[in-house]
Structure formats: structure tokens, C-alpha cells
Amino acid sequence: EAQVTQNPRYLITVTGKKLTVTCSQNMNHEYMSWYRQDPGLGLRQIYYSMNVEVTDKGDVPEGYKVSRKEKRNFPLILESPSPNQTSLYFCASSLSGLVGTGELFFGEGSRLTVL
């Protein structure tokens, strides 16, 4: 089954404790992206990747890191989480990052709470 898998789905952590949210897709997609969803603000892009070893900042990259060492994986790293990073996070992928007609496939989301 074609899918984007995120882990963990739910996480409660404390300020400053490094954490990683993993994202994996099995569709051989080139493009991957991370979004955060907050009430009243919709979806905001954190980072995206056009292909392996190619990443770039989205609209709200502060406090986050990403890497794309393999095509299928695109982990989101919070080096020192703060309460304002409490949010619902989505990973998404698409066949290509160079043509804007493709469909984005989303994971089921990771709800993060930072105390």
C-alpha cells in the first residue's frame, strides 16, 4: 500500500529535550516536505526537499532541522524543543518537486506537546 508513515503519532516531551519525528514514504517520490498545523493558521511549511541531499527552508524553519540522506526518509529534528513548537506536524511527499501538477500525499500526523 502506498503511504507516508510518520512516527511517533503522539509525543509529550519537555523543553530542551532533543527529539526526532521520522517520515518514510514507499512511493519513490522525489519531493518531501514538513508542515505544521495550528488552529487558525492552517498549514505552514517548515522545510522541504526536492531530492536526496537537497533541502530548503519553508515559511517557518526556526527551531527545526531536516536531512535527506535517502530518498524514502525525511526526518524532522527538534534540537531543543520549546513550548511554541507544540503543534500537529505533517509529512508529505510528491512524485516530483519540479512540476506543480502533482498530488501531495500526507502522513497521518504527529501531535507534539512540549511542556
Next chain:
Amino acid sequence: AQSVTQLGSHVSVSEGALVLLRCNYSSSVPPYLFWYVQYPNQGLQLLLKYTSAATLVKGINGFEAEFKKSETSFHLTKPSAHMSDAAEYFCAVTRPGGSYIPTFGRGTSLIVHP
């Protein structure tokens, strides 16, 4: 730069009534436009998309949207709402010929009353 505006953060309809969710875009060139739906506790999934072919686009679950260049709109409609349509709906836009970096609207929550 492209952007989308979704009018109304919440829309409430009765079961069987017409659903109309509004989306207006801003783009320097004719855009590609999308509607995504997010059911409770799930990720987003594509409802339909406009990519410069037919201006009236039909999607899943009886939804459709019409691209109107003169009004810079891409409103989503469904003739008869069902309880299962209750969800968050997002309009998104990308720029033809550019990299695939969609811009999403803030979303509209559709509430369906029995």
C-alpha cells in the same frame, strides 16, 4: 508570489443542503489549484485539482469546483451535504512551471447538522 484566501473559517449546513466553500487566489500567472480534505485525526487527501484543462473539475465524494479566472476563484461545491462530509477543507495553489511548493489556505471547517 501566489496565495490563497479561504473565506470563512467555519461553514455550517444542514444535511442535504448545498455545500459552498470559497477560495480566492492571487497569482501572477494562471495557477494550478487544489482542494484537499482532512477528516478528523487523519492527514490531508486530495479532493480535486485544476491544471489548466477543463474549468469545471469533478472530484471524489460528489464534490466539484469551477475555476473562474475573471473572479480569481476556485470555489468548492457539493449539491447535497452528507454527515460524512464534516471535515476541514484546504485550498492550495502552485505556480505552473515553478517548483512544486504549494501554498495552502487557512482551511474551512465544514459542520453538517442532521
